[in-house]
Amino acid sequence: AHQRDIRNFSIVAHIDHGKSTLADRILEMTDTVAKRDMQDQILDNMDLERERGITIKLNAVELTYDAKDGRTYEFHLIDTPGHVDFSYEVSRSLAACEGAVLVVDAAQGVEAQTLANVYLAIDDNLEILPVINKIDLPSAEPEKVRKEIEDVIGIDASDAVMASAKKGIGIEDLLEQIVNKVPAPDGDLEAPLRALIFDSIYDDYRGVVLSVRLFEGTVKPGDKIRLMNSGAEYEVTEVGVNSPKPIKRDQLIAGEVGYITASIKDIEDTRVGDTVTNAANPAEKALPGYREMAPMVYAGLYPTDNAKYQDLREALEKLKLNDAALEFEPETSQALGFGFRCGFLGMLHMDVVQERLEREFNLDLITTAPSVTYHANLADGTVKEVENPSEMPDVAAIKTIEEPYVKATIMTPNDYVGAVMELCQRKRGQFVTMEYLDDYRVNVIYKMPLSEIIFDFFDKLKSSTKGYASLDYELDGYRESDLVKIDILLNGDKVDALSFISHRQFAEKRGRDIAVKLKNIIPRQNFEIPIQAAIGAKIIARTTIKAYRKDVTARIHTGDPDRRAKLLEKQKRGKERMKSVGTVDIPQEAFMAVLQTD
Numbered sequence: 303a304h305q306r307d308i309r310n311f312s313i314v315a316h317i318d319h320g321k322s323t324l325a326d327r328i329l330e331m332t333d334t335v336a337k338r339d340m341q342d343q344i345l346d347n348m349d350l351e352r353e354r355g356i357t358i359k360l361n362a363v364e365l366t367y368d369a370k371d372g373r374t375y376e377f378h379l380i381d382t383p384g385h386v387d388f389s390y391e392v393s394r395s396l397a398a399c400e401g402a403v404l405v406v407d408a409a410q411g412v413e414a415q416t417l418a419n420v421y422l423a424i425d426d427n428l429e430i431l432p433v434i435n436k437i438d439l440p441s442a443e444p445e446k447v448r449k450e451i452e453d454v455i456g457i458d459a460s461d462a463v464m465a466s467a468k469k470g471i472g473i474e475d476l477l478e479q480i481v482n483k484v485p486a487p488d489g490d491l492e493a494p495l496r497a498l499i500f501d502s503i504y505d506d507y508r509g510v511v512l513s514v515r516l517f518e519g520t521v522k523p524g525d526k527i528r529l530m531n532s533g534a535e536y537e538v539t540e541v542g543v544n545s546p547k548p549i550k551r552d553q554l555i556a557g558e559v560g561y562i563t564a565s566i567k568d569i570e571d572t573r574v575g576d577t578v579t580n581a582a583n584p585a586e587k588a589l590p591g592y593r594e595m596a597p598m599v600y601a602g603l604y605p606t607d608n609a610k611y612q613d614l615r616e617a618l619e620k621l622k623l624n625d626a627a628l629e630f631e632p633e634t635s636q637a638l639g640f641g642f643r644c645g646f647l648g649m650l651h652m653d654v655v656q657e658r659l660e661r662e663f664n665l666d667l668i669t670t671a672p673s674v675t676y677h678a679n680l681a682d683g684t685v686k687e688v689e690n691p692s693e694m695p696d697v698a699a700i701k702t703i704e705e706p707y708v709k710a711t712i713m714t715p716n717d718y719v720g721a722v723m724e725l726c727q728r729k730r731g732q733f734v735t736m737e738y739l740d741d742y743r744v745n746v747i748y749k750m751p752l753s754e755i756i757f758d759f760f761d762k763l764k765s766s767t768k769g770y771a772s773l774d775y776e777l778d779g780y781r782e783s784d785l786v787k788i789d790i791l792l793n794g795d796k797v798d799a800l801s802f803i804s805h806r807q808f809a810e811k812r813g814r815d816i817a818v819k820l821k822n823i824i825p826r827q828n829f830e831i832p833i834q835a836a837i838g839a840k841i842i843a844r845t846t847i848k849a850y851r852k853d854v855t856a857r858i859h860t861g862d863p864d865r866r867a868k869l870l871e872k873q874k875r876g877k878e879r880m881k882s883v884g885t886v887d888i889p890q891e892a893f894m895a896v897l898q899t900d
């Protein structure tokens with residue numbers, strides 16, 4: 303294709319506003335996918351995405367559009383996730399585009415992630431095309447939303463596309479706007495190759511598949527390429543585009559989005575954000591690349607079967623190619639053996655990583671309770687970064703402990719301001735300010751400990767505002783807090799993987815709550831198991847798991863054989879997810895017990 307006929311754009315939105323459905327309609331309208339192959343949310347091709355109904359990964363496809371001006375255009379569409387934990391995927395997608403389609407739900411209006419995502423696009427100087435979606439809903443208020451986009455975001459929405467992705471309304475209007483408003487890419491075709499790696503995935507047969515946006519030059523099979531950051535060189539075996547199935551091409555040119563394979567087996571050589579150049583005629587400077595993401599939460603990941611440690615390492619390395627925000631380093635736990643301390647952008651991210659490791663790499667894992675990074679200021683003047691609560695130094699050695707704070711922006715209808723403030727206060731929040739966006743909506747801003755916000759804050763926020771409030775947050779430095787480490791002892795032995803950090807004010811109550819919870823979660827064995835919670839040498843709570851009396855299945859021996867089989871099966875599966883610690887079997891649930899507060 304000629305550069306003037308190429309259009310590169312992302313679709314961004316708050317979660318559930320209809321991006322993936324809109325992408326479906328665009329693929330249909332442009333006959334990219336044959337009718338018989340069409341299915342809902344076709345770009346959400348991971349099972350996990352389809353089951354949960356959310357987009358986790360960015361997804362780039364090429365499609366051709368016969369426009370009203372009589373020309374045929376080559377579109378590269380990148381669908382992106384809406385959830386805050388995956389905003390790194392959004393920022394990487396935007397760097398590959400000239401335009402962004404901003405989808406706003408006509409009934410919900412602008413929400414926290416609408417703002418966060420559109421600001422990313424504005425920062426990247428992209429042309430923004432607002433689409434007001436779901437106009438078919440009885441509760442839709444498109445004119446109000448149009449005004450909101452102008453007042454709150456500050457962009458012109460007079461031409462906003464009025465759409466229903468569900469009913470297929472407004473799609474052609476949008477496609478025409480993409481042709482007429484999104485600038486065609488430029489970039490010197492004769493210059494040395496510069497291609498930005500915005501994603502990658504490991505394929506057992508082809509090696510690493512690089513998703514790239516070419517900014518200058520061209521690339522074709524047989525070319526010798528160099529990854530500028532790592533210096534590694536390879537010979538290109540294939541170039542192509544996804545549509546949405548991979549289609550080979552003779553070459554890719556500046557302005558295009560596509561993939562490159564080069565039998566790259568050395569995973570460490572590839573990094574998202576790196577620049578691909580031509581080894582024989584290299585570019586002088588790499589492209590700017592991406593800002594590194596700092597993980598917000600850390601948790602230990604351990605194979606239930608200790609022999610699977612190497613498998614877990616390989617799986618993490620391969621997954622990281624496709625999930626640039628994932629971080630990991632080896633760690634050992636007395637209780638759990640060899641595993642990895644992993645860094646995540648949030649709880650959903652952590653959940654998704656565990657599920658992908660188990661499904662895509664066939665592993666059974668135990669995850670420990672997530673924790674933030676604390677700074678322990680020691681008596682000797684040094685600072686220790688503590689990502690794992692069990693590594694918190696002895697009380698005697700610590701002068702003060704600091705914890706990360708965030709600036710949280712909560713967008714809520716007027717009526718729920720009281721409920722939101724009450725919740726923030728309860729989570730140790732400090733009120734900053736309140737901004738009225740219009741007559742009925744408010745931005746409530748608080749500074750709060752990250753540890754209070756990552757776990758169940760979002761669920762609590764949703765339930766106390768009937769689902770209307772939305773949340774965005776950014777790190778806001780470290781502050782001193784009165785924190786203590788609580789250890790859990792089973793059968794008199796400290797279980798390092800169950801230690802957690804709490805504000806002193808809540809320490810005793812949480813110690814008691816958790817002891818009781820563990821009592822209910824850990825299965826009875828043929829001896830008594832005392833459970834204790836302790837701060838240093840001081841025991842703050844204790845309970846006991848009684849010894850069991852009889853086989854659980856004994857009672858239903860005469861009952862339905864199907865049911866008995868199912869129960870046994872369930873017990874077996876539950877057991878796989880257990881870790882023997884000393885003489886006690888601890889199920890996965892126990893490690894998460896510390897999270898369920900209140």
Ligand code: GTP
Pocket residue numbers: 315316317318319320321322323324343355356357382383384385435436437438439465466467468469
């Ligand atoms: P994430 O990928 O998870 O961020 O969500 P999304 O923005 O891609 O939303 P998705 O396309 O999955 O749509 C969310 C829900 O809204 C689905 O149940 C869709 O069927 C529904 N939906 C999407 N577009 C429309 C529309 O135009 N009208 C109506 N009534 N429902 C729609």
